[in-house]
Amino acid sequence: MAVDLLLGLQWGDEGKGKIVDVLTSNYNIIARFQGGPNAGHTLEFDGIKHVLRTIPSGIFHKESVNVIGNGVVIDPVVFAKELEGLDQFNIDYKKNLIISRKAHVILPTHRLLDAASEASKGKAKIGSTLKGIGPTYMDKTGRNGIRVGDLELSDWKEKYRALANKHEALIEFYNVDVQYNLKEMEVEFFEAVEVLKTLQFIDSEEYLFQAQKSGKTILAEGAQGSLLDIDFGTYPFVTSSNTTAAGACTGLGVAPNQIGEVYGIFKAYTTRVGSGPFPTELFDEVGEKMAKIGNEFGAVTGRNRRCGWLDLIALKYACQVNGVTKLMMMKGDVLSGFKSLKVCTAYNYKGETITHLPYSIEPENLKPIYTEFKGWKEDLTKMTEEAQFPKELNDYIAFLEKELEIPIQVVSVGPDRKQTIFR
């Protein structure tokens, strides 16, 4: 069976967690392929809201197996807290949550290095979630990292000490004010490692290969969004992994010719948290209204999410890079009551009109050109089928489908599992 992918097409927080949860009933296995606890994937059902960080969003379905792939970076401390949060829901995670031995481990000093690096950048800071993501991936590509499989070896603490010592020297090198008590952080860390070790560690690429061979259905879950991709995002204001479709191949060991559907998720408008360019960003009461109605606060850091109109040029780029086969439009309900809606359909780039994403999208060079649409007044949150959609919403959807040349299969009209309309 082919492996289907689900990934975010903007700057993250598109609603991936919600949709993975909705789709899980169609799959035997849900596998996270990159990122780490910088992610916050929200699921809502039965009046309860859950935010998952490292654990795949299929975990609330008893029949599904959830795999944390080799491309993921795991902070045992965050992970242990995540497990604790699941305890009251009777989830048999020792059975249905399994972890790749090749996934890298986030150490306490990686978090400190993240903070030191950001502090040293001053105004040019990335706006990192400070979860140690960048430094951990740096150690991975620098071939210094500690992997989950190492935790099974008797001498892993020696390797840990050597790396932590090196990190402490690096923190000093940054020469910024980062206060910490590593001894205390280590007590928490070593305890959490013991919790992590109670789960099953596997050779996940082999597991997934055999699962595919025996006809099991697999959905790969991405974190962050395409515009935060280390190669294709708004560098350097990106995360440190490949968030795009190729990241699923390297992050799970799935061959490119085994990929089936690529589900691309986007919000009906755009948000971004952290620093970096954002051409369609709104700085007025319209943006404030989106933030308020959309409850646009980061699930991980609680920071305000910056809001703006949908950027079709950036979206098209993301569809291209990922080979998206089906689109899912989230949070359409948030746009109810806006008199008119804008979609960026071209850029003015250094005085010239262009319709592709150029190398630099900094505001001094680039201004969005908009197409305007009539808004809709109707509340979408109680709607259960497409036939109930107002004409203006249908027009908005039809325009996007025509421009992107990809069908919008799902329209999400609220945070709950049930507020999901398949077309």
Ligand code: GDP
């Ligand atoms: P993820 O990181 O892509 O999983 O997305 P987040 O969970 O960080 O952010 C999405 C937020 O929007 C969460 O608070 C969801 O509960 C919420 N959400 C998801 N879909 C919808 C929707 O269609 N309408 C509304 N109003 N909220 C939604």
Ligand code: IMO
């Ligand atoms: P999910 O999976 C939104 C952003 C941070 C920062 C940049 C780098 O919930 O969609 P990092 O901690 O990775 O070094 O931060 O990336 N960022 C996210 N923004 N959603 C996320 O994940 C994000 N993960 C990282 O705000 O700008």
Ligand code: MG
């Ligand atoms: Mg999120």
